[in-house]
Amino acid sequence: MQYRWNWSILFVEPYFGWLLAGVTWTLLVAGAAWIIALAIGCTVGVLSTLPSRTARLIATAYVDLFRNIPLLLQLFLWYFVLPELLPGSFGLWIKRDLPMPEYWFSVAGLGCFTAARVAEQVRAGIESIGAGQRMAAAAMGFTVAQAYRYILLPLAARNVLPPLTSEALNIIKNSSLALTIGVLELTGQSRQIEASTFQGIEALTAATVIYVMLTLCVIVVMRAVERRVSIPGTLGRG
Amino acid sequence: MRNLDWSAVVHALPFLWQGLQTSFVLVALAMAGGILLGTMIAVVRLSAPRPVAALAAGYVNGLRSIPLIMVIFWFYLLVPLFIGRPVGAFTSALIAFTLFEAAYYAEIMRAGINGISRGQMAAALAIGMTGMQAYRYVVLPQALRRMAPILLTQSIALFQDSSLVYVIGLHDFMTSIGIVANREARLIEFYLFAALVYFAICFSASRAVKRLQHRMLTA
Amino acid sequence: MRLGKFGIATMASIAMIACLVTAASAEPLPVQQGPGNSVILKRILERGAINIGHREASVPFSYISDEQKVEGYSVDLCIKVVDAVRQRLNKPDLKVTFTPINVTNRIPLVANGTIDLECGTTSNFLTRQEQVEFSPIFYVTGTQLLVKAASATREIEDLKGRRVAALQGSSNEAAIRKLNDEKALGVQLVYVKDLPEGALLVENDRVDAFVADGVQIKVYAATKAKPAGSLAVVGRLLTYDPYSAMMQRGDQDFALLVRGAFADAFRSGEAEKTYARWFDPLGLKIEGELLAAFRVQALPR
Numbered sequence: 001m002q003y004r005w006n007w008s009i010l011f012v013e014p015y016f017g018w019l020l021a022g023v024t025w026t027l028l029v030a031g032a033a034w035i036i037a038l039a040i041g042c043t044v045g046v047l048s049t050l051p052s053r054t055a056r057l058i059a060t061a062y063v064d065l066f067r068n069i070p071l072l073l074q075l076f077l078w079y080f081v082l083p084e085l086l087p088g089s090f091g092l093w094i095k096r097d098l099p100m101p102e103y104w105f106s107v108a109g110l111g112c113f114t115a116a117r118v119a120e121q122v123r124a125g126i127e128s129i130g131a132g133q134r135m136a137a138a139a140m141g142f143t144v145a146q147a148y149r150y151i152l153l154p155l156a157a158r159n160v161l162p163p164l165t166s167e168a169l170n171i172i173k174n175s176s177l178a179l180t181i182g183v184l185e186l187t188g189q190s191r192q193i194e195a196s197t198f199q200g201i202e203a204l205t206a207a208t209v210i211y212v213m214l215t216l217c218v219i220v221v222m223r224a225v226e227r228r229v230s231i232p233g234t235l236g237r238g
Numbered sequence: 239m240r241n242l243d244w245s246a247v248v249h250a251l252p253f254l255w256q257g258l259q260t261s262f263v264l265v266a267l268a269m270a271g272g273i274l275l276g277t278m279i280a281v282v283r284l285s286a287p288r289p290v291a292a293l294a295a296g297y298v299n300g301l302r303s304i305p306l307i308m309v310i311f312w313f314y315l316l317v318p319l320f321i322g323r324p325v326g327a328f329t330s331a332l333i334a335f336t337l338f339e340a341a342y343y344a345e346i347m348r349a350g351i352n353g354i355s356r357g358q359m360a361a362a363l364a365i366g367m368t369g370m371q372a373y374r375y376v377v378l379p380q381a382l383r384r385m386a387p388i389l390l391t392q393s394i395a396l397f398q399d400s401s402l403v404y405v406i407g408l409h410d411f412m413t414s415i416g417i418v419a420n421r422e423a424r425l426i427e428f429y430l431f432a433a434l435v436y437f438a439i440c441f442s443a444s445r446a447v448k449r450l451q452h453r454m455l456t457a
Numbered sequence: 458m459r460l461g462k463f464g465i466a467t468m469a470s471i472a473m474i475a476c477l478v479t480a481a482s483a484e485p486l487p488v489q490q491g492p493g494n495s496v497i498l499k500r501i502l503e504r505g506a507i508n509i510g511h512r513e514a515s516v517p518f519s520y521i522s523d524e525q526k527v528e529g530y531s532v533d534l535c536i537k538v539v540d541a542v543r544q545r546l547n548k549p550d551l552k553v554t555f556t557p558i559n560v561t562n563r564i565p566l567v568a569n570g571t572i573d574l575e576c577g578t579t580s581n582f583l584t585r586q587e588q589v590e591f592s593p594i595f596y597v598t599g600t601q602l603l604v605k606a607a608s609a610t611r612e613i614e615d616l617k618g619r620r621v622a623a624l625q626g627s628s629n630e631a632a633i634r635k636l637n638d639e640k641a642l643g644v645q646l647v648y649v650k651d652l653p654e655g656a657l658l659v660e661n662d663r664v665d666a667f668v669a670d671g672v673q674i675k676v677y678a679a680t681k682a683k684p685a686g687s688l689a690v691v692g693r694l695l696t697y698d699p700y701s702a703m704m705q706r707g708d709q710d711f712a713l714l715v716r717g718a719f720a721d722a723f724r725s726g727e728a729e730k731t732y733a734r735w736f737d738p739l740g741l742k743i744e745g746e747l748l749a750a751f752r753v754q755a756l757p758r
Contacts, residue, residue: 004587068440069433070398072412076429080654084426084661095663102647173305180405182625182648187307191561195626198588200315200565208304208312215303253525315565326571327556407513407557417521417557420514420653423681 009199010206019206022189026214029106029185030175034168036111037118044115045122046148059119066116071109072177078109079181106178114171121167125160126152158229165222169215186210243424247431250418257414258435264328264410265400268335269393275336276343277382281373283344284351294344301341307402309338314406327408339396346388350381387451394443398436411435490547495710497573498546506552507539510572510703513557514651516676517735518596518700519577527555530735534595534722535576535702541718559650561626564588567703574704574715578670580628581701590712591701593719593754595728597746599694600629601671603659603678606689610666613692618643619665622655629668632696652677659688670698672741679739699750717758724755 009015048059066074079102083094098104129152137147179188190207194200283294301309313334314327354377362372382389401412409417412432419428492498501507511527512519519529536553543551556572563579566572567589581591602621604610613636623630625648637644647664649655655667656677667674671690678688704711722728728751732743 064441064444065437068398068437068444070401070412070436072401072404073429073433073436076425077433080657081426081429083663092662095661101663169303173303176305176307177402179307180650184625184648187305187311188625188648191311192626194565195561196631198564198568198585204308204311204315208308211305211308212300212303249523315562315569406562407559409557413557416651417513420651421516421520423653423657423677423683425654425657 004199005202006197006199007202009193009197009202015193015197015203018184018189018193019186019210022184022186022207023210023214025103025178025183025185025188026172026175029103029110029178029183030172032107033110033114033175034171036107037114037167037171040112040115041118042122044119045126046153048119048123049126049152051144059123063116063119066113067120071113071174072180074113075106075109075177075181078105102178102182106175106181106183110171110174110178114167114174117167117170118164121160121163122156124163125156128159129155158226161222161226161229165219165226168218168222172214172218173211242427244427244431246418246422246424247427250414250422250428253418254411254414257409257411260328260408261397261400261410261412264332264335264403264408265393265397267332268339268400269396271332271336272339272343272396273347273389275340276345277347277378279340279344280347280351281378283348285369285373298341298344301338302345306334306338306399307405310334310402310406313337327403327406331403331406331408335396335400339392342392343389346385346392347381350385350388351377353384354380383454387447387454390447390450391444394440394447397443398440401436490545492546493710495708495714497570497705497708497711498542498714500570501542501551501573502546502548505548506554507542508554508556508571508573509535509539510556510558510563510566510575510577512559512577514653515578515673516680517739518673521557529576530731531576531578531595531700531702533731533735534719534728535574537722537727538574538592538702538715538718541714541721545714560624563703567705570705572703574702576702578673578700579703580670580696580698582628585703586706588706589703590706590708591703592715593723594699594701594750595719596672596700597744597750598670598672598698598700600632600668600696600698601674601690601694602692603656603667603669603674603688603690604665605659605662606687608665608689611691613642613644613668613695614640616642616644616666618645620645620647620663622647622649622658622664622667624649624652624655624669627669628696628698629670633668636695653681656681656688668695675741676739679741716756720754720756721758723751724757 010019044059044062047055048063050056069077082105083091083101085091086094094101133151133155134147137151142150175185176187178185179191182188184192186207190203193203197203279294279298283291283298285291286294310331313330317330317333358376358380359372362376363369367375400410403410404412404416407413415428415432419425422428492502509527509532511521511529511532514520515529515531517529518531519527522528539551539553543549556566558566558572558575558577563572563575563577564585567575578596579585579591581594585591602610602613602616610616613633621633621644623633623646630646630648633644633646636642637646647658649658649667652669652673655664655669656674658664659667660683671694674688675690678690682688702715704715719728722731729743729748732747736743
């Protein structure tokens with residue numbers, strides 16, 4: 001097979017700069033989407049454990065909708081379809097004046113998709129506490145809000161940290177799909193280098209190594225968080 | 239709202255159906271291969287000598303830290319280079335999915351095996367089974383059964399992930415949608431239709447899994 | 458060139474017959490038989506099929522039709538190469554398999570041997586020749602702008618600070634990036650994967666223009682604009698894009714066979730006929746540069 005190796009391509013300008021830009025965009029997409037995912041995910045997760053039937057229905061509908069359509073397609077829907085369905089002036093603003101629409105749509109798409117998964121983890125975390133704590137709180141005269149604020153959420157938060165770590169890893173990995181709507185994040189930049197230099201293997205290797213390093217960083221940070229918040233005397237590694 | 243025209247979608251149905259069949263075949267094969275390989279990795283990780291187990295762990299953690307889309311690119315562009323012979327989009331996608339999903343199935347199976355009580359293993363060994371036999375006839379059947387809902391849920395995720403072969407142009411459902419949508423210049427109608435199809439399939443499948451889970455709990 | 462089992466006399470008479478036959482039916486008669494030293498021909502023989510790389514929506518060059526058939530101007534020309542391969546290998550029933558490709562994977566797939574012959578809309582550049590081999594040039598175009606017909610934009614300079622879509626990884630994108638730097642246009646690039654996506658962004662006012670190969674956007678504007686006549690192609694040619702078919706590099710025998718098949722088609726007028734078949738319905742008459750390219754590349758046997 002024919003292939004002309006040239007590893008130095010990765011370290012010359014502009015390609016080195018492209019890779020750096022790619023890492024930056026990956027972090028910007030994943031970071032912003034993570035904030036959205038946590039905010040919506042925790043809200044929906046809590047809704048799904050509330051006594052109110054409507055709340056649970058809304059939460060289930062949200063999770064079902066966002067979990068049963070492939071992320072790739074969701075991004076296409078956000079980017080190509082949604083602006084056409086929005087009413088007049090707002091749609092026009094998004095189309096004409098919103099800077100970097102591909103960035104915002106990929107953040108929104110990735111955020112909402114991950115939120116559904118976070119919601120499932122949060123629900124599982126709250127349910128795992130068991131009915132006893134909830135009843136005890138009610139017996140003490142706590143309102144539902146108070147029970148959540150002082151008993152259920154603090155306990156659940158520790159339970160959901162490990163699964164949330166893997167969701168944080170997923171969001172970094174899934175941010176690579178943003179390339180399909182034109183965000184030149186890490187995978188996109190490696191494809192871009194390939195298109196300009198035809199040195200595909202070198203570019204792909206560099207991107208792969210960087211992804212592994214990013215993943216390791218997230219794991220280290222989340223483990224540190226887990227250690228800090230663990231409750232002494234429980235089975236969680238203290 | 240702009241006028242939508244669904245006639246192009248109706249017209250393209252036979253082509254899309256072919257794509258959907260390709261998706262199903264790909265997912266079914268990758269699922270079978272992935273669960274088989276994943277189970278082997280899980281067993282190796284739990285019972286092989288330390289260096290081998292570490293290797294299996296490295297495989298699982300390594301693949302789990304790379305985006306699937308990169309794995310697909312890798313296999314599509316590079317496998318032919320290394321084995322010296324071109325492989326088609328379907329074969330390379332199948333290899334990529336099998337190896338990639340095996341890492342995830344391995345973790346599920348590991349949890350499943352860990353959940354089997356020690357006594358089972360001890361009993362199997364006590365009646366003279368070898369370690370291999372104990373896994374094959376006692377531990378794995380129980381672990382598979384116990385983990386079936388989670389394995390199936392992962393397979394629904396695999397079905398959704400299979401849409402990523404779009405990037406290498408394998409004619410699965412998503413690629414077929416992309417082709418006709420672009421040819422007819424009707425992206426909006428086709429993407430909405432695709433969302434509907436994926437939702438219908440994944441939603442009913444996950445409901446079925448939930449029922450199965452419920453039955454297993456109450457049984 | 459090796460004469461194989463043929464003697465010089467036989468060669469001469471074959472050449473004479475070839476001239477007559479060519480004049481009559483425009484069928485090329487390859488001199489050599491069998492795969493010879495060609496790695497690509499050997500692999501085709503082994504597989505019993507030649508694998509052609511095609512685009513999915515590059516009308517009328519290379520696309521999948523309503524009947525799910527791969528067709529187009531580039532594909533038709535490539536089929537002439539396939540015929541030459543069939544004759545050379547003496548396998549009239551050699552199968553043709555098709556692999557869809559896109560702008561980002563086409564070169565790697567040719568370089569790694571997945572595809573024997575790429576028949577799309579690839580510009581023949583010297584840097585690309587470092588990775589792949591190219592056929593003779595069968596179309597000549599350049600980067601232009603697709604805009605709304607009502608738009609006042611006439612040249613790229615009118616788009617200062619505006620939003621412009623480009624195919625990611627295309628030569629058009631590289632050209633606009635370069636112009637952006639040289640002339641400080643401040644154009645914001647929006648990347649798309651396929652031609653209709655870029656056109657859709659123009660139609661929906663998401664971008665002010667879409668830069669792509671002139672002929673492709675002309676065809677789109679002529680056939681797909683909704684409503685008809687709402688899109689226009691404007692501007693000078695910002696780049697020079699000569700289209701060629703791609704094949705794996707380093708196989709001189711196969712490259713010669715491809716060059717021969719193309720030269721035959723140019724010489725016999727088959728290429729012009731093929732052009733007319735695909736472009737006349739779109740109202741795009743053959744232009745001077747392309748006609749000249751056909752004549753210049755019509756090397757004698």
